Amino acid sequence: MASEDVIGKTTGESAVSTIVNLAEEAKLAREGVKAPGPAFLSICKSLAAGGIAGGVSRTAVAPLERLKILLQVQNSHNIKYNGTIQGLKYIWRTEGFRGLFRGNGTNCARIVPNSAVKFFSYDEASRSILWLYRQQPGNEDAQMTPLLRLGAGATAGIIAMSATYPMDMVRGRLTVQTENTPHQYRGLFHGLKTVLMEEGPRALYRGWLPSVIGVIPYVGLNFSVYESLKEWLVKSRPFGLVDGSELGVTTKLACGAAAGTVGQTVAYPLDVIRRRMQMVGWKDAASIVTGDGRSKASVEYCGMVDAFKKTVRNEGFGALYKGLIPNSVKVVPSISIAFVTYEVVKDVLGVEMRISD
Template sequence: MASQDSLPKTADSAKLADARGIEPPPHHTLLSICKSLAAGGIAGGVSRTAVAPLERLKILLQVQNRDNIKYNGTIQGLKYIWRTEGFKGMFKGNGTNCARIVPNSAVKFLSYEEASRGILWLYRQQTGNEATQLNPLMRLGAGACAGIIAMSATYPMDMVRGRLTVQTEASPHQYRGIFHALSTVFREEGPRALYKGWLPSVIGVIPYVGLNFSVYESLKDWLIRSNPLGIAKDSELSVITRLACGAAAGTVGQTVAYPLDVIRRRMQMVGWKDAASVVAGDGKSKAEYAGMVDAFRKTVQHEGFGALYKGLVPNSVKVVPSIAIAFVSYEMAKDMLGVEFRISD
């Protein structure tokens, strides 16, 4: 983290610091915060665009009906999309995805930095040990807070992005874009529909984002401190090593949280009158869920436990580079923008 000796303090926090000998959480300038937000947004846009075809395939596999299976694997699915929809089909929904992920990533990274500083300050305040540094559990908590804040702030965009991604040229009803989808859902299904699947999303984001940050930062910290393979030079890790840390973090996080992501997608389709024709290929049946638990029960009951991991393979292929690229792009963007503070500094 940035040195706390040079950071400004409010009057109350300064008095507390003087009384207990503990520095309060730092307060950053508006320019520094904007730079950090920009770095997070850049990281999100770059990482998601790089894996956009796999992102679309994952969602299609998640909501694909067992009675109308068109593809089972990653390569087969990508070939089918390319054959039926061409190059544009590979990136369908990416504009909406980036419109959501750019602010989501910006808020997430900034929230993580501020949450980690706040948690560390509170721990030092309680223990009186100013030398204490962030541990994996603290990072997990900070990541969970960041994930909840970012997910809640951008959830309606995620909801309509899922529908835009699922619809095809054969869909009876077509959303023309992000704002048309938002206004249509709001008008036809009500404002609450924009937050369908929010609960499993929030529950899922706690281990997902929490583990992403915790594993990534803890791995980096361990490699720098112990340097087991002689890969750390001057307390810095190479881009390749940081990408590997990000890949490990993404693999752990998405494996734990994936079933909740499947349930979230299915709940988002409820209430969409054309969902059956898009997902199942017919207009006869459409799953209705009373809530998250009911969605879990019906999915397992009708399709088996394995249905909770539909699309896991393309998601794994997507998440490994996506998370890795996001973390490294974020740190590189902050270096280029000259941001004064960074995670793990």
């Protein structure tokens, strides 16, 4: 955990320094002083905004994130975590306050670059897709539609997931391990090195296929629903939710909550399969998910389809939705905070283009 804290501290200091520098550049721009390299600066601002949004939103829901993963991978014949409230109480009683946030430092080390790449990729994919769409006859003045936003969001999700997947794989194992795990991963880099040496480079991408398939509807629907709902509210102005041409923070949070709920419900079974495939090959996984210290072999999966078949056959269809309740409780504030934080930080840094543009 010490190395994880060092990583978090270093990352935090770098982020603060970057924010201060970018804020100064934004101030100069507002005062009419032209800064060098405007294209590069805009990219840095967009990446910084996305990274901050991801770190803030994920830390806010870290206990629910850990409980969700524990529910997804625990043995069905030895239940330790039985629901959201009971599960959180059990973690608090057996591992203390730090147990609720176990793996969050590593999670932020993963989610900050993931979120930065995801939001930036969405911005760029949206512009590219709209440009290509306008090249078609009769579409010269076309605007973004829900379907185009879905495509841009799916593209952004695939790029971000693939770029940071090894960190996600190790983060899942760090989140699952407890104080009684025989051989501890001491942090992100130690985990990456250990998996690489003991299981080979392919192990770092175990579960990648269901992750990519799942991220297409999840991230795609998140962006599409969020942006389309915002656009509809601005145009129709129902219930007096719109002040002028801008939505309030509370309304944006509600839009993010709706987007997150739709996306995670559709993609959740693939997330369960991804987590289970990530545990394959880890010799200490059995003692973690059973909690009894026995050397009972964990289930082996030959691929995504085999993992689906064995999960449903051994535990029933409901196993594909293990941990859905804490994930639902988590995803509403998480997605909402991420979207709103991203837009607020971009305003502070003086980035002209927003995702809704």
